Amino acid sequence: MKRSLISVFMSAVAVTAFGWGQKGHDTTAYIAENHLTPTTKAAVDSILEGKSMVYWANWLDNASHTKPYAYTKTWHYKNVDEGERYEEARANPAGDAVTAIKAQIETLANPSTPLEDSQLAMKILVHVMGDLHQPLHMGHATDLGGNRTKVKYFNRDNNLHAVWDSSIPESAHKWSYSEWQQQIDRAPAEVEATIISGTVDDWAKETINICDEVYKYFGSRDNISYNEVADWTPTVETQFLNGGLRLAHVLNLIFDPTYRSTANSPILK
Template identity: 45%
Template sequence: MKRFWLFLLCAGALQNASGWGQKGHDVTAYIAECNLTPEAAQQIDRVLNGRSPVYYANWLDSASHTPEYAYSRTWHYADIDEGYTYDTMPKEPAGDVVTAVNDLVAKLKSKTLSAEKEAEALKMLIHLVGDMHCPMHTGHRDDLSGNKIPMTFFGAPTNLHSIWDTSLPEAAHKWSYTEWQSQIDRLSDDEATLIESGTPKEWFMETAALCKPIYEVSSEGTNVSYDYVHKFTPLIEQQFVKGGHRLAKLLNEIYE
């Protein structure tokens, strides 16, 4: 049993770049797609050669594990221990989710990229804004954002990071990504404006603050069951909406 837990922790560490699972990224991208201006939607359709943002929402998770894009593995997260801010925390030399989002936005706004590089940057941005709103991608550095905290999910061995990446969103609602959007993306104009304000660094710190109550009820050996799912489903819905609207804001600014 001990060997199994060690294997599970190692496997979890290798998955540190996964972000929301497929459904979470699809939902975030679709909410963004539904809030694009007509001008931005037309330009993005051109850049992605007729594909939608949802089509590429999970592309970077696979690409980061290829030699060509291995440099982007640390871009999916920024581990931050309690008591630190983004400015004071130790930084990944190859970059993190905040530096990556800011850099991609700047490159796309420059309008100097080749068609191939523009499509690449856009696909990366679609994914990484989603990652920025997944709490366990702003978790503690000393436990690898929950990868080193073994837990069970309805009795099945896993870890805190994996629970928040995939298991919890999938348990919250058995909806398609279009159903998620139709049910939770119901902001007034004033609410949307408020959510879309701020910078990627501020959005990151906002997500990092959400980790405190999560860690408080997610100690090693915790079995996640219906009460945990019920407690955190509203937070997951909130993060999907925030991620989607903020991605739309960036894309509308890039392709205004």
């Protein structure tokens, strides 16, 4: 009995520690893999020495809790409080999701970057691009991105951040990450072009707008149940897809000169 209680407790801790949950990060990475150009795929495979982006998709959640990578703890999120404009939000001196993504892009785009540094940058970029699209990772500082907002999920005590990390996605579809990709990665070319347009800051603002709606909607709910899962499953699907397509877009810009010449993207400028 004691061992069972410990297992339950450790499972709860693990869930609240992950951004988007393992399934979300795996799905984002796998969608991205399916949109790499052959030139980019060869470069990514070389940097990761044959392992896939999915293999490393959740690595940073664990690594950030170790001494060598503790400096990345704040890189999983960006806080913008209610009523605060994105441009005026106080910068975290330790960095945030947006500055982390931009830094990894710069590292990977530099042809002089040593392989070891490129490998680290790739692992971080794959993960944090997923975090950028989890609404509560763009949440308010005052409640630690929803971690202090207590809710009930199917009548069990939880918090809003953890519900969005894993509970809603897992309740939405009982799919593997490859099934998620097969079912939601079907955007027409013109829709995909709209999704990947803009900058990292534009994508962050988009997620923050969604986060504002999440706070408004869930703030009036005593218990999150079937109706709430049904209402927000399309948002989860959209954010998984957007994160994956944008990750592929960034990597294609970095590693494929032909793609870069036709994309006319401001990201590397």
